[in-house]
Amino acid sequence: MAYRREGNQEQLLSSIISTVNSHKSPACARQAHRICMVSDFFYPNMGGVESHIYQLSQCLIERGHKVIVVTHAYEDRKGIRYLTNGLKVYYLPLRVMYNQSTATTLFHSLPLLRYIFIRERITIVHAHSSFSSMAHDALFHAKTMQLRTVFTDHSLFGFADVSSVLTNKLLTVTLCDTNHIICVSYTSKENTVLRAALNPEIVSVIPNAVDPTDFTPDASRRDNNTITVVVVSRLVYRKGIDLLSGIIPELCQKYPDLHFLVGGEGPKRIVLEEVRERYQLHERVRLLGALEHQEVRNVLVQGHIFLNTSLTEAFCMAIVEAASCGLQVVSTRVGGIPEVLPDDFIILCEPSVKSLCSGLEKAISQLKSGSLLSPEFMHDKVRTFYTWRNVAKRTEKVYNRVASETVLPMGKRLDRLITHCGPVTGCIFALLAMLSFLFLIFLKWLIPDDLIDTAIDATGLNGAWTRKYLRNKKKKENTTNC
């Protein structure tokens, strides 16, 4: 991106800024942080974590903080990009191993991450998602570099199978010396505290949000001669697609006017296609394939009932989006779902075909008798529940708290690792922490901090975009005054 400084306008600009700043001194008294969001998952990949990072960053920028995002390269999307309002995104050329997650060696990403943290003068590193190895790496390096760390956990885990045992161990190691942890629901907090053996006091709950203006009801798009059940989710095991394949034939036999609309793509699509084939339901079960984010609303408004069959879910944005579009939600009672919506908006069932069928039948009978809430009423209610501005405000509080805390010095950190993570893992990771510390010293010798150019701020105090925004605002004010 071009760096432009119009020489003669510079003074004029700074005088504008100083006048504007003096107008809103209480806002400036607030602490401005320089935040680095790290996750393997970001746009162009689609999903809940991705949109969470994007929306949260946008609202934090609006509140005057500097935010950058660090993720790995997606095909030809490498290097540095700027998104709306000057959100700077680093797409690092790291090798992707599995499921869009990079390989974790704890060392190979240190030189680049250190360079970025220093040139952007980062104060807080905020990592997202426990599936992302880059987030774990970044937390590890940030702590070695004595930066403050925050971690947001977006998913629930089990305790029993091998992969969860290993992930939980890794999580214990990364989180034992992290300053603060954010979970998306109380169930998720409980789960994380148990998994990582944490002190619950450093874990906050900040739910996800939806953009209510994106999800508005439109009753005219519905076909009122039939009943349409909408399912929008990735077609994977975790989302309970096997349950869905049991529900579809059972209910389709019972109700001849029932239609299913399934949006999403995944390995379990074949299961649904088999069911459709076997019971000759091509007319009534439509599989739409992968949906773009902006198409989701157009699919949702075509339905009367939204069905969510997830087997595990920390928060579930999909049901909030559906409720915001005015659909009656039928969902499994798993994870954080019971916390999300009030009782009259949602019908909760056990995760079994039988229970979900009876839940759907209840919704259908309510629909037929006309005792469902009106879509507009639901939308007006839901839009007040979860907004990104509120999420950003609460996250900011976490940042303020973290900024006043101290980072553990190396000796105490090693101590914490050994005492907290069990004798074997603790010692291994203490050794790794030592090695990464030595590696950092080596890097500091190779490229001293003062050889790294400070990047021009795009956002935050005196950011290039913020100044542009202020200038536009000033112009508008001037024209209205004239």
Next chain:
Amino acid sequence: MAEERGYLAVSGARITLQCLHHSASCREFQVRCPRLQLRSLSAVTCCVWLVAYGLFVVSQNSMVLSASIFITLIGLLAYLHFVKIDQESLLIIDSLGIQMTSSYASGKENTTFIEMNQVKDVVINEAIYMQKVIYYLCILLRDPIEPHAISEVVPLFQSSKPRLDCLVEVYKSCQEILEQRKKS
């Protein structure tokens, strides 16, 4: 009018930037990298020869020694002729275009000329380079078919890689000239 100022490269090496203002519409910038140090040359030569001598002691074959001498000589010549750039210069003439010259240590010169009609803008960009994130100056070329699109990005000062303060200096000067052109 000529002024010479010292700057640092991204790698930490000292470079000098010389700005020559030939006339109001013609400027030249020369970035000079440090010359090949006798120290590094002797270090590399010693290393190669010591390894070769070690191999000779093990294998008792004198071919190793003569081969190492040739390798050092050919390597040095190739390095001076193809790799080591002593000076990079950028000549910008308002009505004509931009000329980039890089002179190798052996005396070889490489010149590229871009016509002014093709030049859309000169900007400072960021890139991930090796294990670093660096700023670099580049020329944006206009797409001949679509006047608003960019067909190519030509990076400048590729081998010396000056730091941001030096780039800003050159950038401002270039913008002044481009600005003049836009006015006329």
